[in-house]
Amino acid sequence: MAAKKILMLVGDFVEDYEVMVPFQMLLMIGHEVHAVCPDKKSGEQVATAVHDFEGHQTYTEKPGHNFTLNHDFDEVDPADYDGLVIPGGRAPEYLRLDERVIRIVKDMNSAGKPIASICHGQQILVAADVIRGKECTAYPSVKPEMEAVGACWVGHNVTFTNAHVSENIVSAPAWPAHPEWIAAFLKVLGTKIEP
Numbered sequence: 001m002a003a004k005k006i007l008m009l010v011g012d013f014v015e016d017y018e019v020m021v022p023f024q025m026l027l028m029i030g031h032e033v034h035a036v037c038p039d040k041k042s043g044e045q046v047a048t049a050v051h052d053f054e055g056h057q058t059y060t061e062k063p064g065h066n067f068t069l070n071h072d073f074d075e076v077d078p079a080d081y082d083g084l085v086i087p088g089g090r091a092p093e094y095l096r097l098d099e100r101v102i103r104i105v106k107d108m109n110s111a112g113k114p115i116a117s118i119c120h121g122q123q124i125l126v127a128a129d130v131i132r133g134k135e136c137t138a139y140p141s142v143k144p145e146m147e148a149v150g151a152c153w154v155g156h157n158v159t160f161t162n163a164h165v166s167e168n169i170v171s172a173p174a175w176p177a178h179p180e181w182i183a184a185f186l187k188v189l190g191t192k193i194e195p
Helices: 016-028 091-095 099-110 119-127 140-148 175-189
Strands: 005-009 032-036 045-052 060-068 083-086 115-118 164-166 169-172
Touching (some): 005 099, 091 119, 115 119, 115 175, 169 175
Antiparallel strands (some): 164 169
């Protein structure tokens, strides 16, 4: 298996599982992952939040672990990467305001590179206008934004454990979908795992 180079866009209060688990899984199978955040450098950290589903009308939020970045955002060249991962949590709502974040997403999408986005990460896909006409899922509260930009919402037949693939976009509603979401992303990347 040829190692791939993956970019991961994160920010303060990224969802803990949605950054930690994909980062570790992609490293485990031999891919190189650069986790970056605007205005932060390699070795600095972002705060994380744990979102849980405990029977309330929405998820609960608790302090998570700090996540250490391993690459400088200012050094990112989208052409250097084979794929992009966008975790959810609260970070996407402010990351989508960063013009360079949007440019990176647009460039990678234009090049047809696989993009895995989960939960509220799709807010960045909306802001970058890369899901128009594509089928996509997300955390249910993101549905109105996605439909407003012309994405085809597939949440009606997706549970929190399902992922959905539409061309180069691999989406999922929340961290319980990790097994299916990461497996689908690896397939779109062309990664084959030998038994």
